[in-house]
Structures are given as C-alpha cells and as structure tokens.
Amino acid sequence: MKKLKIGFYGITGCAGCQLSVIFEEDELLDIINLIEIQAWPFIKELNYDKKFDYIFMEGLVADNEDKGILLKLRANTRFMVALGACAHTGCIPAYRHFTLKENYAHLLYEKKENIKDIDPNPIDSFVKVDYIIPGCPPDKNEIRSFIKDIVRDIIPKPYNNPVCVECKRNNNSCLLDNKKPCLGPITRGGCNSVCTNNGLECWGCRGPTQQGHKMQS
Amino acid sequence: MNLVVYILKKDVMYDFLLDIKNKFETYVPIKKDITRFKILDNPKDIDFSENSYFPVKEHFFRKKEVIFQFNGSNFLPVELKSKNKIFFGLRRCDLNAIKNQDFIFMKQHNDPYYTSQRKKAVLIGYHCTKALNKYCFCESMNLTDYYDLMLFDKTNYFLVDAKTEKGENLIRKYKKYFKKSNYKISDKDTYIKTRKINKKDISKFYDHKDWDKGINLCLSCSACTEMCPTCYCHEIHDNTEINNPRNAKRIRSWSSCQLKEFTSVAENHTFRDTKEARFKHRIYHQLQYFKERNKINLCTGCGRCITGCPTKIDWVKIINEMR
Known part of the structure; x- marks a missing residue:
C-alpha cells in the first residue's frame, strides 16, 4: 500500500498543536510507520513545493506572508486539515477583532510594520478546509484516530457532542449553578472536559457544536 | 414479603457501616460541592439532606464497557468482574429507576454485563420524609417498593424493612446492630408529598x-x-x-x-x-x-x-x- 504523503505546517500560532502530535509518545512510532511525513518545518525540512495528500495546518493568517504560504500549500495538497483552534476558529490571536487597535498598537507593534497589513483570520476564510481537528491544543487521541482513519480510507468523523456530555460523565458539579460563565453546553466537546474537571469555565476553544442552535435575540 | 421490621439506632448505624465496610465496597451519599455517592471512609460524612446529584446507574450500566475483543480470527470474550457493593441511602425514585433498568437489562434482554454488576449489589434505601427539592415529582409516578433494605427515618432511630432475601441475610449477618420491632410499615410511612403531573396521557x-x-x-x-x-x-x-x-x-x-x-x-x-x-x-x-x-x-x-x-x-x- 502506498503511504500517504503528509505535511505538518505552522503559520502564526504557538506551535502547541504541532507539539501535541509529538506528545503522542506511546504510539508516535506506529503513526510514523503508517504515513510518509514529507515536510515538517518544526523538525524536518520545508519542502514547500512537493505534492501532498494531507496537510495539517496549524495557526491562523495574521500577515501577508502567512497568506502566501497558505495559498501555496493549498495548491499542492489534496486535503487541508485545520489543526487546532487557531486554524479552526482564530482562537486568541483573533481577539484582535474585538479590541480597538489604538489601545494596544503603540505598546507592542509600533516597529513591526507587517502586523498591520491584514486582520487575523482562521484559514478557512482564505482557502477551502476539508477537515478540522479542533481544540487548544487538540486532543492527542483525536489526532491519532484521525490519522488512523485517513490511512484506512475512512472518512474521519468529527466529534460534535457538547462539552456537557463529558463533563457530566466525569461527575462534575455544574459551573453555571455556581454562577460561573461556562460555555460548555454550546461548545463542541471531545476534550474530556479538561477545563471543567479542574473548576475552570469552558471558554469554547473547540468552537460551537453542530446541534442546530438558533441565536436568541 | 416479611412483616418483621427492625430498629437501627442512629448512633449504632455508624458502627454498622464501619463493620460492613470491611466486607463490602460501601457507597454512601457524601456532600462536598454537590452530593455524590462515594466509597465510605468516615461514616460521619454521610449527608441525607439532599439527593445525590448523579444517580448510581453508572455502577451497573457502565459508561464505557468493552463487550468483546477480536483478534482477526477469534472472539475473545471479556471477563466479567464485579465486586460486592452496598449502596446505602438510595432514594425511592432511584430504587425504582434501578427497577426499571433491571427490567430492561435483565428481563427484556439478558445483558450479561449489566447482570454481573447488578447481581452482587445490595441496595439499602433511605426514605424521604418530604420532597427533596422543588423539582421532584415522584408522587405522580406510581413508585413501588423495590429494595433490599429500606430505612425509615424516625428522628433518633431508623425502622428497617427488609424486602428481599439479600437484605434479610445482611440483617442476619449483622444482627447485633438490629432489634426486632412490632411496627408495621403503612402507607403513611411510604407517602412522600411532592408536586404532581396533572396529565396521565400526554x-x-x-x-x-x-x-x-x-x-x-x-x-x-x-x-x-x-x-x-x-x-x-x-x-x-x-x-x-x-x-x-x-x-x-x-x-x-x-x-x-x-x-x-x-x-x-x-x-x-x-x-x-x-x-x-x-x-x-x-x-x-x-x-x-x-x-x-x-x-x-x-x-x-x-x-x-x-x-x-x-x-x-x-x-x-x-x-x-x-x-
């Protein structure tokens, strides 16, 4: 069987999502046996010009350089996978949409010119994204089962159940009852409710569930 | 089944629990941020003020269970392991819920995974004296008596009613804690006033x-x-x-x-x-x-x-x- 040609790339982001692939310690060697990692700038070469089957893209587009890399890679790959919350929803860097530039720009960005040229946006606002692996950082089991599926020609199924499912299964008390603003009921789970297990509110890193909510006005 | 009712003094109850703790995995309601059924450590932790936030369903109908394994050519059945468990302080609603699950998993279907967990468990109830919160509505759900032992709270002692062989055996085994009584459990004892659903057929x-x-x-x-x-x-x-x-x-x-x-x-x-x-x-x-x-x-x-x-x-x- 021909091995799938896979690339792991990162644009603006903390590289934590690529790390959570490496954190797959116990089964990392098994995974590497199944696929051909053609490029991984993090640990291997760049290889921007090769052809790929799957590209796992971490991070979001925050400047024109990112955009250029993203468009180039999209042209070279059959499938594009958004790895992690930044690529999927924009996550923390995209908070810039909700703040006034005047308030912070002079503090940090006065010398870095290229930061001003584009608003930070998740990768699906520039290119077609075929699959998402959500989470900040993504769950390593989810990455593993995703790779397991694509290697065997199974269409990977995203986990769409809300965080409440796992939170209740972990026998946590409800944070909403304690008057904490938890986004668990409307957020996609699959994280084993790691935040709420430790008494922190869910802040929605995995994006909204696909359960068909309507916004209440 | 039997008409003998026993008396268990409240201070004796703690000794009784410490005693059964050695033989059984004893789960009791313990209140922290919420009330949960947890393995008994110190009997003084027991709290009957509210019902447990989560039911005990997960002990019988497991959240995640391997049904069998397959190695390419053969089925490998899983070993059904279970422990002797006692659940102390289940409410009438939860006991009836176990009854319904028994009906589904043991009568309608013969589910070996559920049965292996359920068979060894002893259910000891604690009868509510009033509605536990503003949301419960058991009065209109026609609950029945389904327990091994049931405790009726009478301020400084419990009346203990045994319904099954399992419960009777437990009392016989630990008979130094129980005293016989002539009291007969009546409808007055088993009545819990709650709100109701006013429609039988929706x-x-x-x-x-x-x-x-x-x-x-x-x-x-x-x-x-x-x-x-x-x-x-x-x-x-x-x-x-x-x-x-x-x-x-x-x-x-x-x-x-x-x-x-x-x-x-x-x-x-x-x-x-x-x-x-x-x-x-x-x-x-x-x-x-x-x-x-x-x-x-x-x-x-x-x-x-x-x-x-x-x-x-x-x-x-x-x-x-x-x-």
Missing part, C-alpha cells in the same frame, strides 16, 4: 404550542439524559489497534437522544434533526412510549433532568400548564 398534546417554552431554551446539551437514572440509550463502536487493524475491541458507551449524532445514519441523514423532535422525544419516551409498551412508567420523578439543566427547563410545569 399523547394528544404533541403539537401543543406550549412546548416552545422549553424548546427555545433547550441547548441540546444532553445534560438531562446524562443525569437521568433511567435513560439507557447507548452506542456501540469498534476500536481498532493502530498498527494491526485486525485486533479490535467492541465498546459500548452511553449515548443520548438529545444528540444529533444519535439518530444520524449513512449519507448524513438524521432522523431527529430538529431540536424540537429531540426535546419532545425524551419526554414522550419517559412518560408515554415506554408505558404504552411495557405498562410501567420509565420516569421515576427524581427531577434530575431539571436540576442538571443549564437553562433549568421545567418541563413538568410546561406540561401542567397545557390546556
């Missing part, structure tokens, strides 16, 4: 507009079914090994009718695609469909689906207000 209200009050607030988060002591929906999936796909485990895990995934089939078709259909389905299954088929109420009126709901949808109130 089949003709399916299209009533009042359901919207609940549907608009519902987030389809499935907290209600996760906390329900009677919900028994589950999904089964295969988990293959990464380097050898012929080695697989078949796993049964909880699922919920509130999730879209539950009714989605090939070609991405979902039978209960709308929130409305899912919301009504749970209530109708609990109150209507199950009763029509099996002549018993599935719901036992514990009210957990309302206490656990993020938006506190009081569907009992919605039904009661329908005209």
